[in-house]
Amino acid sequence: MTGRLELVGLRLEAAGRVLVDDVALCLQPGKVLALVGASGSGKSLTTLALLGLLPPGVQRTGGRIILDGIEQDTAGLAALRGRTVGLVQQSPRSSFNPVVTIERHFRETLALAGLRRGAARTRALELLAEVGFDHPAEIVGRYPFQLSGGMLQRVMIALALALDPRFLLADEPTTDLDTVLQAQVLDLLGRLRARRGLGVLLVTHDLSVVARLADHVAVMAGGRIVEQAAVGELFQRPRQPVTRALLEAHLALCQGEPSELAA
Template identity: 55%
Template structure:
């Protein structure tokens, strides 16, 4: 794993260029992610969470453009090509859509190692070790399987294994448990928490689920209309929210889970 300690997104700005009147989708967003911590980016649907991550990695969709800001690793300016896969791995909401159904898991691992320029002699040991760390049993057998033969939870673990195998010290996790049933959700959140400590991963967790935030996050940034409107330690966000939007997010969570301790 490479040795970077911090990932800093500074003053990111993203515009939609679809109409003549440009619309700002991400407006001056800055955040610093340290190793061995989970920062949650929360906010309503459309508040700009995913666009912030995509702007950092230069994976914005067509019709959307980064118009300002930069990303640094330990204070050194980093290009998106240096970040993607090498320093920052990504996992997404729907693991099934991230895999090609007609290619084996081994093919997927080989392809990602090839893209990262990892010497071939290291591939097998690296992926087997990463799969074991991601809680996948009998990895040798599993590597021969095709994505359609695996459950959503196993595919999410495989996506996490590919992230670990890349050696990237930071992970962008965009709604990583949304499509999974509650038992599998809990297992994946437990796994991410373990990896934060065992692998020193710095995790940027994109979610609108305050239950996931309460379970996993150390710090929280709340976004609305493309801006960060509040940030703080997770306890502060839950117990002393300052902004009305943050209070609403916490209140909605409490109304669903009022019978339990919120945090």
């Protein structure tokens, strides 16, 4: 797998106020880039900007989004969704239609690839098996409210992979899960990255997640990237006060936790 997805000089505004300014990121095949920072730092808006999915009132007033060296216009960004870039949102329960079966969710997504009826069902079962369901045929007939949060998160990941994207944007994918389920989801993302060669943008405020999965880290504060480094370098030699504060908070929370989470 070749090529990369780049964000250069992103600037977002709402009602005359700058929310994100001069943000640059680069996603590479087979690599996990973690975008970390406190709530409100601009992480989720930056992620949505990569797909042209900004909320009402927020505008991109600067910056370029470049895929394989080609700058993407509005139509180009729309064409990326699902096919080139998959999105895993932070609240799986609110991302599903509660009165539509899991199979119907897959059918609607897979129709974009021309798969219908039996072919769509077969593909849905394959995807559900890939994300760890031992009996996927039991899952497709259920409604979202019949699944746990961890199960829904795996279904959402399967849906994000349905059109075989090259990149995956995972926005706080473990926020609503307990520690055991968090570890399972992160292990799953790691396996998918290795198996599919995915380039992953992992958005999180949790440095335990970063330590477990990321190759490279970008630290965001006040709508700007304040530091970027390889994960080992950032943990051992943080340069910015914001980064040091995040690490101190992480280490304080991880006292008494398994050593790999505090590493």
